[in-house]
Amino acid sequence: MNVLVLGGNGFLGSHLVDRVVELGHEVTVFDRVQPRVARNLEHLKGRIRIINGEFENRRALRESLEGQDIVYHFIGATYPLASWKDPFIEIDLTIKNSVAMFNNAVEAGVKKVVYPSSGGTVYGRQRSPFTEETPTQPFSPYGIAKLCTEQFLNYYRDVNGIAADIYRIGNPYGPRQAVGSVQGVINIWMEAVLEGEEFLVYGDDANIRDYIYVTDVAELMTHSLDDLGTSETFNLGTGEGVSILRLLQVFERTLDAKPKYRVLPRRPSDNISSVLNSSKLLAHFPGYRFVPLEKGIKATWEDLKRRYRAYPDIS
Amino acid sequence: MNVLVLGGNGFLGSHLVDRVVELGHEVTVFDRVQPRVARNLEHLKGRIRIINGEFENRRALRESLEGQDIVYHFIGATYPLASWKDPFIEIDLTIKNSVAMFNNAVEAGVKKVVYPSSGGTVYGRQRSPFTEETPTQPFSPYGIAKLCTEQFLNYYRDVNGIAADIYRIGNPYGPRQAVGSVQGVINIWMEAVLEGEEFLVYGDDANIRDYIYVTDVAELMTHSLDDLGTSETFNLGTGEGVSILRLLQVFERTLDAKPKYRVLPRRPSDNISSVLNSSKLLAHFPGYRFVPLEKGIKATWEDLKRRYRAYPDIS
Numbered sequence: 001m002n003v004l005v006l007g008g009n010g011f012l013g014s015h016l017v018d019r020v021v022e023l024g025h026e027v028t029v030f031d032r033v034q035p036r037v038a039r040n041l042e043h044l045k046g047r048i049r050i051i052n053g054e055f056e057n058r059r060a061l062r063e064s065l066e067g068q069d070i071v072y073h074f075i076g077a078t079y080p081l082a083s084w085k086d087p088f089i090e091i092d093l094t095i096k097n098s099v100a101m102f103n104n105a106v107e108a109g110v111k112k113v114v115y116p117s118s119g120g121t122v123y124g125r126q127r128s129p130f131t132e133e134t135p136t137q138p139f140s141p142y143g144i145a146k147l148c149t150e151q152f153l154n155y156y157r158d159v160n161g162i163a164a165d166i167y168r169i170g171n172p173y174g175p176r177q178a179v180g181s182v183q184g185v186i187n188i189w190m191e192a193v194l195e196g197e198e199f200l201v202y203g204d205d206a207n208i209r210d211y212i213y214v215t216d217v218a219e220l221m222t223h224s225l226d227d228l229g230t231s232e233t234f235n236l237g238t239g240e241g242v243s244i245l246r247l248l249q250v251f252e253r254t255l256d257a258k259p260k261y262r263v264l265p266r267r268p269s270d271n272i273s274s275v276l277n278s279s280k281l282l283a284h285f286p287g288y289r290f291v292p293l294e295k296g297i298k299a300t301w302e303d304l305k306r307r308y309r310a311y312p313d314i315s
Numbered sequence: 316m317n318v319l320v321l322g323g324n325g326f327l328g329s330h331l332v333d334r335v336v337e338l339g340h341e342v343t344v345f346d347r348v349q350p351r352v353a354r355n356l357e358h359l360k361g362r363i364r365i366i367n368g369e370f371e372n373r374r375a376l377r378e379s380l381e382g383q384d385i386v387y388h389f390i391g392a393t394y395p396l397a398s399w400k401d402p403f404i405e406i407d408l409t410i411k412n413s414v415a416m417f418n419n420a421v422e423a424g425v426k427k428v429v430y431p432s433s434g435g436t437v438y439g440r441q442r443s444p445f446t447e448e449t450p451t452q453p454f455s456p457y458g459i460a461k462l463c464t465e466q467f468l469n470y471y472r473d474v475n476g477i478a479a480d481i482y483r484i485g486n487p488y489g490p491r492q493a494v495g496s497v498q499g500v501i502n503i504w505m506e507a508v509l510e511g512e513e514f515l516v517y518g519d520d521a522n523i524r525d526y527i528y529v530t531d532v533a534e535l536m537t538h539s540l541d542d543l544g545t546s547e548t549f550n551l552g553t554g555e556g557v558s559i560l561r562l563l564q565v566f567e568r569t570l571d572a573k574p575k576y577r578v579l580p581r582r583p584s585d586n587i588s589s590v591l592n593s594s595k596l597l598a599h600f601p602g603y604r605f606v607p608l609e610k611g612i613k614a615t616w617e618d619l620k621r622r623y624r625a626y627p628d629i630s
Contacts, residue, residue, distance in 0.1 A: 084474070087414055087467055095463075096406050135450035138466060139473060148410075148463040152402055155456060158583070159399070268473070 001225065002026045002067055004110075006055070006101070007074035008048075009033045011177045011184075012116060012169075014040035015218035016072055021047055023222060030064040040176050055097050058104065065101075065108035069228060072114045072221070073101060083142035084269040090145035098149045102156045111228040112163035114221065115153050118146045119168035119210065119235050119276045128208070128241070128275040132168070132233050140269055150233070163231045165224040167217075170237030170276050174214030174296060175303035185244070186211070186297065189251060190304050193259050203266040207244040208273040210237035213291035213299075223284050237276030238290045247293075254297045316540065317341045317382055319425075321370070321416070322389035323363075324348045326492045326499075327431060327484075329355035330533035331387055336362055338537060345379040355491050370412050373419065380416075380423035384543060387429045387536070388416060398457035399584040405460035413464045417471045426543040427478035429536065430468050433461045434483035434525065434550050434591045443523070443556070443590040447483070447548050455584055465548070478546045480539040482532075485552030485591050489529030489611060490618035500559070501526070501612060504566060505619050508574045518581040522559040523588040525552035528606035528614075538599050552591030553605045562608075569612045 003020050007013040008029030021027050027048040029041060035050040053060030055075045065071065076094065083090050098115075105113050121143025123130040138144045150166050157164040173186040182188060192199035220236055242250075245263075252259060266272065282288055291299075318335050322328040323344030336342050342363040344356060350365040368375030370390045380386065391409065398405050413430075420428050436458025438445040453459045465481050472479040488501040497503060507514035535551055557565075560578075567574060581587065597603055606614075 087470065088411070091406070091411050091414065095410070096403070099402055099406065133450075135448075139470060141467070141470060144463060144466040144470065147466075148459060151453060151459040151462075152456070155402065155454060155459065158454060 001069040001228070002028070003225070004028045004030060004064055004068040004071040005074065006030045006064075006071060007076070008050075008072075009038040009040045010074050011040075011174075012172060012214060012217060013072070013074035014176055015174070015214045016074070016221055017041065017044065017048065019215075019218045019222055020225070023225065025225070028064060028068065030061065055093075055101075058100060061101060062104050062108065065104050065110055068108065068110050070112040070114065070224065071101075071105055071110050072116075072224075073098065074116060083140055083145070087141035087144075090141040094145040095148050095152070099152045102153055102162075106156055106160045106162050110162065112165065112224060113153060113156075114165045114167070114224045115150060116221070117150050117166050117168045118143060119170050119237055120271060120274045122147045122150070122168055123274070125272060128273045129239065129277040130235065130275070131277045132235055132280055154231075157231050163229055165231060166233040167221055167236040167281075168234065168276065169217055170210030170212045170274070172212050172214050172217050174300050176214070177300075179304070179307065185247070186251070186300060187304070189259065189261070190255075190301055192261075193255060193257050194304065194308055198260040198262060201244060201248055201261050201263045202270060203244045204263075205243045205245050206272055207266055207270070208241040208275055209244070209247075210240065210275045211242055211247070211293060211296075212236070212238050213296035216290050220281055220285065220288075223281065226284070232280075234281040235276040235278040236281060237278050239275065239277055239279075241273070241275040242293065250293055250297060254294055255301055316384040316543070317343070318540070319343045319345060319379055319383040319386040320389065321345045321386060322391070323365075324353040324355045325389050326355075326489075327487060327529060327532060328387070328389035329491055330489070330529045331389070331536055332356065332359065332363065334530075334533045334537055335540070338540065340540070343379060343383065345376065370408075370416075373415060376416060377419050377423065380419050380425055383423065383425050385427040385429065385539065386416075386420055386425050387431075387539075388413065389431060398455055398460070402456035402459075405456040409460040410463050410467070414467045417468055417477075421471055421475045421477050425477065427480065427539060428468060428471075429480045429482070429539045430465060431536070432465050432481050432483045433458060434485050434552055435586060435589045437462045437465070437483055438589070440587060443588045444554060444592040445550065445590070446592045447550055447595055469546075472546050478544055480546060481548040482536055482551040482596075483549065483591065484532055485525030485527045485589070487527050487529050487532050489615050491529070492615075494619070494622065500562070501566070501615060502619070504574065504576070505570070505616055507576075508570060508572050509619065509623055513575040513577060516559060516563055516576050516578045517585060518559045519578075520558045520560050521587055522581055522585070523556040523590055524559070524562075525555065525590045526557055526562065526608060526611075527551070527553050528611035531605050535596055535600065535603075538596065541599070547595075549596040550591040550593040551596060552593050554590065554592055554594075556588070556590040557608065565608055565612060569609055570616055
């Protein structure tokens with residue numbers, strides 16, 4: 001089938017593209033990155049179509065939607081910490097642009113929209129693990145906008161009959177995460193190590209997250225391709241809680257470099273505990289085995305070192 | 316104290332103004348209606364300050380916020396049925412304008428923001444009665460935007476320490492509801508009767524609503540004046556469910572005119588059942604007695620007839 005991946009050169013998007021190409025589908029990527037510098041898709045040259053455009057360019061977006069069966073929407077405005085400072089970015093770039101895209105997808109006859117939401121923020125400050133039935137109560141503009149966008153997508157499903165799959169993803173990490181980004185603690189720590197800088201560890205043993213390797217995210221999100229007529233909301237995490245201090249231990253044990261860091265109290269923009277019960281989704285993947293944390297961290301580290309060597313301008 | 320009422324010439328707003336003036340506070344109204352035609356505030360001439368402006372006029376809005384202790388925000392973009400057709404109106408006019416106001420209120424040093432949300436839409440299609448703990452799941456753009464705005468208000472509370480009271484109101488009715496509006500079934504039916512036209516009744520005995528007389532809404536919302544330091548989310552309804560067909564019976568019995576109507580199936584934009592358990596709020600009003608439905612409908616009818624006579628151009 002014809003699969004459009006918005007933000008397909010990005011971190012999550014490019015891994016999803018890899019897996020969907022492997023499955024034999026026709027993939028179109030819509031991304032703001034110029035095709036010639038779309039490094040995360042270099043290895044797929046000639047095998048996918050890349051359309052270059054800004055998400056705000058409604059005309060380019062509409063063209064990319066023509067003839068597509070399903071669209072994965074990986075274009076995100078910002079991240080929890082930045083959104084904490086300016087909620088308007090989330091309103092305009094997450095909510096409004098996404099709703100415009102849903103509208104265009106309906107008009108283009110797309111059968112299903114897949115929306116990656118945030119398991120780490122939509123449930124807010126409650127005791128985890130969270131199921132999909134846990135009441136939502138986001139408190140950061142990032143989480144508020146993600147939930148609002150989910151609800152608008154379900155509105156389009158109700159009114160126009162377009163199918164809508166929502167994945168509330170844990171804390172993804174892995175190769176290809178943007179360098180210089182401030183999202184993804186594992187990525188941020190590793191960059192600091194490579195730069196020989198000290199990094200900051202916010203929180204204590206009560207700060208629990210559900211870290212999930214990016215290829216696991218991609219693999220599990222291909223579930224949406226199985227049936228273009230169904231609409232579901234799924235949690236997408238490993239179900240295993242790892243405290244920030246345990247993560248630090250694994251980090252120190254796995255890296256072939258000595259990290260320098262300082263432990264500070266939790267920030268108000270951070271959740272305390274966030275672990276996802278994903279049994280609803282995993283029921284479609286019997287016997288599924290997640291990439292173990294140590295293995296994932298090692299692969300992420302090797303990738304980041306390789307990119308630092310290949311593109312010295314990267315930092 | 317100094318009380319600003321945004322949309323203070325409107326239906327809910329003007330009744331709140333009445334009550335707050337009675338309680339002896341200094342009231343400023345910000346409304347798009349020119350003071351000389353602000354009919355719902357005519358009787359308060361000289362006792363309140365009226366600032367004329369559009370909600371989108373950030374400068375006029377900022378000026379009105381200066382020196383205020385508390386602001387009641389009654390400016391709404393639209394209503395559930397209209398929002399069903401165009402979600403962008405809700406994003407821009409409800410979410411974005413409200414967040415801009417919260418931002419301005421913080422900057423102006425306002426101590427509390429009071430936001431009238433919608434008990435009829437934020438809980439969505441679930442079995443009522445709803446408590447404030449019932450998981451929210453709005454399905455109309457109107458309800459989605461109301462909930463999102465609630466959450467952004469709580470974000471400003473968390474980050475800036477401004478107090479925030481949210482009232483999730485049932486189906487308010489009563490004198491002064493806008494003529495020619497399509498919001499408020501009681502109002503719509505009465506206008507049709509006055510015009511000698513047939514009206515449409517959507518739904519059956521399963522369509523249950525929590526109709527609340529507008530002075531009850533105003534009285535109960537004055538709770539926010541008691542303590543400018545507290546922040547709460549309250550349901551605001553009578554707790555009594557009335558089916559659309561029972562409402563029709565009361566209507567026929569109470570009006571001194573013969574209504575013509577047709578009963579049609581429920582619309583997809585409508586909720587099925589929506590009754591609010593408001594015991595959290597009523598705990599602050601021991602022995603509170605609501606205006607009974609018959610009495611409220613009679614008063615609403617007399618008011619509408621009087622307005623039709625006084626302003627023949629009204630329709």
